Amino acid sequence: MNRLLPLPALLLFASFTATLPAQAPAPPRLIIGIAVDQMRYDFLYRYSEKYGPGGFKRLLREGFSCENTHFNYVPTYTGPGHAAIYTGAPPAINGVIANEWWDPEWGKHRYVTTDTMVKTVGGEGRVGQHSPRVLLSTTITDELRLSNNFKSKVVGICLKDRGSILPAGHIPNACYWFDDKGGNWITSTYYPDSLGLPQWVQDFNARRLADQYTATPWTRLLTQPYDESFAGWDRYDDGKYIGMPGGFPHDLPALKKKFGYTVLRFTPFGNSLTLDFALEAIEKMELGADAVPDFLCLSFSATDYIGHQWGIHAEETQDAYLRLDADLARLFNYLDQKFGKNNVLVFLTSDHGGAETPVHLEDLEVPAGVYAESKAEMPLNEAIQAEFGKKGDFVFEASNQQVWLDHVSLRDAGIESEDAAQVLVKYLRAQPGVYDAWSRRDLMALPDDYPYAPEHRRGIHPRRSGDVIFNLEPAWHADDKTFSQGGTTHGSPYSYDTHVPLVWYGWRVPSGASFAPVSVTDIAPTLAAMLRIMEPNGSTGKVIEAVLR
Ligand SMILES: [Zn+2]
Numbered sequence: 001m002n003r004l005l006p007l008p009a010l011l012l013f014a015s016f017t018a019t020l021p022a023q024a025p026a027p028p029r030l031i032i033g034i035a036v037d038q039m040r041y042d043f044l045y046r047y048s049e050k051y052g053p054g055g056f057k058r059l060l061r062e063g064f065s066c067e068n069t070h071f072n073y074v075p076t077y078t079g080p081g082h083a084a085i086y087t088g089a090p091p092a093i094n095g096v097i098a099n100e101w102w103d104p105e106w107g108k109h110r111y112v113t114t115d116t117m118v119k120t121v122g123g124e125g126r127v128g129q130h131s132p133r134v135l136l137s138t139t140i141t142d143e144l145r146l147s148n149n150f151k152s153k154v155v156g157i158c159l160k161d162r163g164s165i166l167p168a169g170h171i172p173n174a175c176y177w178f179d180d181k182g183g184n185w186i187t188s189t190y191y192p193d194s195l196g197l198p199q200w201v202q203d204f205n206a207r208r209l210a211d212q213y214t215a216t217p218w219t220r221l222l223t224q225p226y227d228e229s230f231a232g233w234d235r236y237d238d239g240k241y242i243g244m245p246g247g248f249p250h251d252l253p254a255l256k257k258k259f260g261y262t263v264l265r266f267t268p269f270g271n272s273l274t275l276d277f278a279l280e281a282i283e284k285m286e287l288g289a290d291a292v293p294d295f296l297c298l299s300f301s302a303t304d305y306i307g308h309q310w311g312i313h314a315e316e317t318q319d320a321y322l323r324l325d326a327d328l329a330r331l332f333n334y335l336d337q338k339f340g341k342n343n344v345l346v347f348l349t350s351d352h353g354g355a356e357t358p359v360h361l362e363d364l365e366v367p368a369g370v371y372a373e374s375k376a377e378m379p380l381n382e383a384i385q386a387e388f389g390k391k392g393d394f395v396f397e398a399s400n401q402q403v404w405l406d407h408v409s410l411r412d413a414g415i416e417s418e419d420a421a422q423v424l425v426k427y428l429r430a431q432p433g434v435y436d437a438w439s440r441r442d443l444m445a446l447p448d449d450y451p452y453a454p455e456h457r458r459g460i461h462p463r464r465s466g467d468v469i470f471n472l473e474p475a476w477h478a479d480d481k482t483f484s485q486g487g488t489t490h491g492s493p494y495s496y497d498t499h500v501p502l503v504w505y506g507w508r509v510p511s512g513a514s515f516a517p518v519s520v521t522d523i524a525p526t527l528a529a530m531l532r533i534m535e536p537n538g539s540t541g542k543v544i545e546a547v548l549r
Contacts, residue, residue, distance in 0.1 A: 024532035028345040028507035030288030030335075031144075031295045031527070033167060035082060036324065037160070037304035038490065039350035040312065041067070041499040047228055047321050054329030059348060062341075063505030064547050065513040071352060072519045073458035074471070075400045076490050076497040079112040080459070081351025081520070082166040082299065086139040088524030088539030090458035095136035096166065097461050102397035102404035105463065109397060113165045115190065122186035122197040122205070123179040130161045130177075131190035132170050137538025139169030140524040141295050146171075147533040151292045153285060157185075157278045158299035159270055163351070167297035174285065176201065176277070178270075183210035183261040185277055200284035209276055213269035214256045217249040220315070221322045230313040236359055236486030243485055246310050248319075266309055268323035270302035275327045279334060288339055293531065299351075300324060308480070311357040311488045335506075345507040345530070347523065350500035352490045358483060361475055371433045373398055373478035383427040384420050388413065394420060401456075401478070401491070402466030417467060424468045437470035455493040504547050514546045 044056055044065075051057050059065075071081065073090040075098055083089075083096035091097040096112060103110040113130040120128025138146075141154040156168025156175040168175045174193060176185045184205040187193050197205070220226065234246035244255060244266055255263045264270045278298050281287065287294040303320050310316045328348075335344045361368035376398040384394045390413040396404040403424055407417050421439035428437035438446070438453075440460060446453040452471050460469065472478070472492065480489040490497040502518060508530070521541035528535040529543045 025508065026291070027293040027531055029291065029293060029339055029343045030282070031293055031345045032331075032335075032347075033085070033295070033297050034328075034346065034348040035085060035158075035163065035167070035297075035299040036348065036350050036501075037078060037163065037299060037301045038307045038352060038354045039303060039501060040353040040496065041069070041501055043321055044501045044503075047318055047325075050222060050224075050226075050228070050318075050322055051325045052329055054332055055325035056328065058329070058332055059346075059503045059505050060513075062511050063346075063503045064509050064511060066502040066504075066516075066518040066544060066547075067513055068515045069349065069500055069502035069518045069520060070495070070498040071500070072455060072498075072521065074452070074455050074491070074493045075459060076352035076492065077400075078160065078304065078351050079162045079166060082163055083135060084520050085349060085351065085523050086141060086167045086169065086297070087135070087137045087536045088140065088521045088528075088541040089137050089536065090521060090540065092458050092460055093137055093538040093540065095461050095464060096134060097459060097464050098400040099162065101400055101402075101464070102466070103464065104404065113162050115188070118188045118190045120179075120186060121188055121191075121193055121195075122184055122201065123182050125181070127161075127179045127181065128186050128188040130165055130188050132165050132168070133190075135166060135170065138536045139167065140527045140536055141167065141297060142169035142171055143528060143534050143536055144293065144295055144531065145169075147531075148292060153287055153294040154297070155281055155285060155287065155295070156297040156299075157274060157281060158297075159265055159274055159301040160299070163299035163301055164297065167299065174198075174281075176281075178261075178265075178273075180261045180265075183208070183264075198284075200280065204277060204280050209273055210261055210264055213267070213273055214252040214261075214264060216253075217251050218267050218269070218319075219249045220319055221326070226315045226318045229315045229318045233311065233314045233486055236311075236357065243309055243482065246314060246316065246486065248315065250316075265302055265305045268302055268306070268320040270305070271300040271320070271324050272327055274298070274300055274302075275331060279331075282338070288344070293345075300327075307354045308482045308487045308489060309485065311360070311486045312354050313357075313360070314486065341506050343507060345509070346505040347502065347527075348505070349502045349520065349523065353495075353497045353500055354488045354490050355477060355492070355494075355496045356475060357486055357488050358475060358477060360486070366475065367473070368475035369433045369473075370477055370479050370483060371431065371472055373401070375479070376403075380424055380427065384415070384423050387423045388415050388420075390415065397466075399478075400466070401470050401472065403468040403470075405467040421467050428468070428470045433472050433476035435471045435473045435476075437468060440465065440467055440469060443469050452493050509547060510549050512546070516546070518544055 115131035154172040156164035158164035525535040
């Protein structure tokens with residue numbers, strides 16, 4: 001040892017070499033990323049009294065909970081949420097700016113994962129015409145495959161196509177979502193199953209579990225009163241929206257005749273079917289069978305459909321979480337038996353939260369409201385016409401708290417795009433419920449402490465996003481047809497939409513909790529640190545050190 005080094009330096013050197021292992025710790029055999037669609041942070045605790053010991057409570061008791069985890073961008077929707085969890089990047093980088101938007105590259109409105117270059121496998125029509133090509137950066141699942149010569153297997157499973165496709169990344173082994181028409185799990189020719197569904201998926205579909213789950217009425221899981229939820233919630237159903245009426249029991253055989261297999265999405269049994277299929281995938285694809293870690297991306301969508309339909313105070317929503325709790329217990333028991341808890345790494349989070357229903361807050365005289373974004377295109381266009389005294393269609397679309405302008409029409413009319421944008425900013429700022437509006441140029445120049453400017457900037461992709469961006473006031477929402485039934489939505493930079501659970505469990509995860517601020521984009525780089533692999537190539541997140549202790 002060098003005698004010239006001062007004592008503190010020697011100590012530092014000694015502790016450094018003593019604590020840093022020369023090689024990576026043996027990895028978990030299986031990683032399961034669970035996204036519970038529309039799960040607010042408080043749902044970890046709201047129904048605690050009625051949760052069993054083996055689901056959410058076991059996660060919190062034996063795992064590590066990052067209690068102060070938020071999304072850091074707008075809009076907080078399903079596509080961007082799943083992309084952010086797995087890329088460690090906001091929409092500004094990964095390119096997933098919404099569920100659907102006006103696409104300047106395509107010259108038309110697009111759905112996030114639509115890909116007309118691929119075909120449906122296992123079903124008919126366009127239901128399978130999806131791929132991850134929209135995603136511009138790698139996922140942690142891509143990085144895992146790239147890290148070990150593709151020895152790790154990666155599978156995505158979710159009722160929603162986007163909830164399966166975006167997490168599984170660009171190079172998974174398989175990716176499945178649910179076809180409402182046939183009641184089957186399907187995929188697309190983008191994936192390795194391009195020639196047809198593997199036998200095990202065909203066999204699973206042939207069991208017709210989707211029929212079994214809709215053969216009897218949906219009743220409450222527990223007989224005791226659901227006094228965590230509001231009674232008489234169905235008074236908010238004004239009958240204008242033809243959906244499933246509120247109130248137990250739900251006659252699923254009759255509803256299935258009316259809505260087909262879609263009805264399954266609006267029941268907790270959509271989640272149960274998702275888990276049934278995921279457990280079959282673990283068995284038949286031999287996930288976690290050897291020392292090389294495999295990754296299952298598992299997303300539960302029914303909670304989102306149910307929240308949109310009935311809102312965050314409905315008994316239906318409570319029942320969905322109680323039944324999901326039972327399904328999680330089923331999953332953890334299975335993992336115990338199959339692998340042992342310490343050989344599996346699980347994290348549970350959500351793709352966004354969910355708001356108080358505006359009409360309910362208004363009843364309580366709490367400020368809230370609905371902005372008619374879906375009908376804004378015409379008045380926005382008229383504002384430009386009036387200002388410049390020119391006829392024309394200058395506005396492509398208003399959605400996602402953005403406005404896309406037709407730059408060609410504006411140029412032909414001799415109007416500068418930025419001048420048109422400023423007219424819309426002035427118009428929008430005068431609308432009830434609009435907190436602020438900016439041209440994209442002005443938004444980019446605002447200081448970081450300007451309210452919600454950083455969140456909106458992280459949602460703006462240079463080639464894809466709109467020309468005008470606006471922010472609604474707290475508890476104000478873009479119009480959503482399910483509001484007329486007491487349902488909820490999400491999409492804002494406010495805590496009800498950004499604050500989600502993040503609980504880690506299993507392999508080398510200490511038990512405990514932290515209230516230190518964490519971003520959802522920290523999940524992927526934390527997984528990379530645990531596995532000693534590279535973080536996704538667009539990642540902006542930080543490693544959550546408390547989980548690696
Ligand atoms: Zn969602």
